[in-house]
Amino acid sequence: METLLSSLALISCAVALVYAWRILNWVWLRPRKLEKILRQQGFKGNSYKLFFGDFNEMKTMTKEAKSKPMTFSHEIVPRVSPSILKTVENYVVMRKEEGYLSFKKNRPSVSWKRFARFTSRDRGFCRPRRDGIVREVELSVLGIVNKRMKAIKAGETAGDDLLGLLLESNLKEIEQHGNKFGMSLKEVIEECKLFYFAGQETTSTLLVWTMILLSKHKDWQDRARDEVLQLFGRDKPDYQELNHLKIVSMIFHEVLRLYPPGVILNRITMKESTLGKVTLPAGVQLLMPAVLLHHDRKIWGDDAEEFKPERFSEGVSKATQGQLVYFPFGWGPRICLGQSFAMLEAKLAMAMILQHYSFELSPSYSHAPATVITLQPQHGAHLILRKL
Ligand code: HEM
Known part of the structure; x- marks a missing residue:
């Protein structure tokens, strides 16, 4: 009995030690190791602080700014x-002076190709998860997906919206090639979440800022109209013709430069x-702070903080002089999948608003951009x- 108890005590101690080691590694050893590796390469910054790092300082600064x-x-x-x-x-600035990040003609030494590869999740990167709201959203999407699956299985049509198309093509894939192919339920839910958040918020944000800016810059509102x-x-704008809206495109590019949704x-x-x-x-x-690059005077000139859609009159690459300094839609293999659709959708909405309304800022508007x-x-x- 005594041996059994001492064995149990030993095992418990061993388990406790393993967990203690893991926690120590997680909260202290590993972050300090990462910090050391980065500092050895010339990175500077605040030292690692237990649990919160710079979070509290950042929170205070954001609260104050807002x-x-x-x-x-x-x-x-x-x-x-x-x-x-x-x-x-x-x-x-410090690192630049040390010649660590060399800038040639204001151009970061990191090339387009490298940046594109770097922004690819296929090469081992992923976005940080925001766990807080995930569960609630997943349950809500699951309800919608299940309802639609039930309808499809009962012989009803899948529907011609995105979810219907996704489910129908997925079922076909599984029917033809077996369960190993096609998307799992979890993947379908992830796709729905992505399309909703990626597609809805961003385009509406673009439209809102465009209306605010065109209210302030009436000359551009008139030119667009x-x-x-x-x-x-x-007449109702024709879908094929929307691509001929050059002024409106220039305006959108400039709004996305000054007020990128992401x-x-x-x-x-x-x-x-x-x-x-x-x-x-x-x-x-x-x-990768798009907003900082988009507002950088070294890149865009002394008028970087001015609303000047004419800088995009000859397209994006001319405006950026071929540098990777403007990425409202991201870049590389993970570039926004809905980019063309978003521009088309925004042009359609904007064209219809301009046809039927003139707009201005209300005296109660207060300028307070915030994320x-x-x-x-x-x-x-x-x-x-x-x-x-
Ligand atoms: C003005 C409108 C939009 C802006 C500014 C925008 C911006 C972006 C950005 C910056 C990314 C890359 C995020 C990253 O690399 O971490 C992205 C990805 C994505 N966007 Fe958009 N987006 C817009 C509209 C849309 C629309 C309308 C859709 C769908 C209909 C959409 C679908 C997606 C998807 C699916 C991805 C992920 C692509 C991937 O990871 O392979 N976006 N978007």
Whole structure:
């Protein structure tokens, strides 16, 4: 009996030690190891702090930035990404001086091709999970998918919307090639979530900022309306013709530059990876702050903070001089799947609004761009629409 008890005690101690080691490794040893590897390569920044890192400081800065609206200007970075801006100002300059990140003609030394590969999840990167709301959303989508599957199995049509097409093609794939092929229920749910969030929020955000900016820049609103009326008159815009809306396209590009719906793209290295001269161990979170590059005077010139759609008059690559400095739709293999659709949808909506309404900012509008997943006007977009 005594031997049994001491064996049990020994096993319990061993298990407790293993867990203690794991926790120690998770909260302290591993982060410190990552920090050491990054510092050895010239990275600077705050030292690792237990549990929260810089989170509390970031939270305070964001809260402070969001506490009051700003005067109307497009210099939104200090309000939208105060902590990232501070980090870049404090540390990137230093690294540049040390020649670590060499800039040639304002062009980051990392090439397009490398950036594209780097933004690919296929090469071992994935987006950080936001667990909080996942469960609730999944259950809600599961309900919709199950209902539709039931209908399909009962012989009803799948429906001609995206979910119907997805389920129908998936069932065909499984019928033809067996269960190993096709998507699992979990994958179907993930696709639905992705399309909803990726497609809905982003395009509506683009439209909202476009209306705010065209309210402020009435000359561009008039030019856009002239173009729309010339092309379609008062008729319903023709889908094929939407691509001829040049002024509207330029306006959208400029709105997406100044107010990109996704201000920062995230990745986590799942395995050791190289980017330029930098070797990143697994477990490093990378932020690609589109909003900072989009507002950078070194890239766009002294008028970077001005609304000037004419900079896109000869297309995006001319405006960026071939540099990878403008990515409202991401870049590389994971570039937005709905990019063309989004532009078409936004053009259709904008054309119809311009045909029938003129709009201006209400005196109650306060300019307060802030991120709530996407970049939103924090206190709403108070607009006055007048029927034409
Ligand atoms: C103005 C509108 C839009 C903007 C600014 C936008 C922006 C983006 C960005 C920045 C990414 C890449 C995210 C990353 O790399 O982490 C992305 C991915 C994606 N977007 Fe969009 N998006 C828009 C509209 C849409 C629409 C309308 C759809 C669908 C109908 C859509 C579907 C997707 C999908 C499926 C992905 C993931 C692609 C992949 O991971 O392979 N997006 N979008």
